[in-house]
Amino acid sequence: MNPEVHERACRLIDAWHVEGISAPEGEWLDAHLAECTACRGRARANERVLQALRSNTVTVDPALVSRTQARVRLRSRELRENQVRMRALWISCALSWVLGVASAPLVWRAFQWVGLRAALPNLVWKTAFALWWLLPAGAVAALLARQRRHAANQDGYTTLHR
Ligand SMILES: [Zn+2]
Incomplete structure (x- = not known):
């Protein structure tokens, strides 16, 4: 198969999760993935990485954020006064x-x-x-x-x- 075809598939796989792809591009990609194991593997790997990233989202308690900001402000005021x-x-x-x-x-x-x-x-x-x-x-x-x-x-x- 022409290497440019795989390159196009890779570009579409990456774009699919980021900015999205058009319907004809999606159909072309599905057809390519059905017959190309290398690109199918890449698409699955991308999917797994994205799932791992989604499951690792860190939520920060807003109260903790405001407490930390207050402490930083207090400490900087103390340092200024000390100076x-x-x-x-x-x-x-x-x-x-x-x-x-x-x-x-x-x-x-x-x-x-x-x-x-x-x-x-x-x-x-x-x-x-x-x-x-x-x-x-x-x-x-x-x-x-x-x-x-x-x-x-x-x-x-x-x-x-x-
Ligand atoms: Zn391919």
Whole structure:
């Protein structure tokens, strides 16, 4: 048989399930399938694949879809708010550092004056001066650690309650 005949049959088999074929094309295809085992096999294989696809349709609960959308929106808002909070924190850190550097000579003299007045050993008032510098940074580090722990807990919660 002419290979173009089988090609036409294949095209019609594919088109049959997608866009449909005309009545004369259908009659021609039926006649061809009656005498050609290769094209009949192809038509049956197509039919089986389509049946399998039809039986595997997944229905998604609309409530689940809206819950998921709400969660995604909530999470994106949280991330935005967190970004704003972190920016404010970095700005206040930078300001604090600039003020700390600018005021360091005055603070040094104040600690020295108190140390001399109270007859403290140099090591004591110098340590107090160092702590004066370290405490704000320590407070910020503790705040960041707390926030990170909180975020990790929330992620854990989200993972558990999905
Ligand atoms: Zn054929």
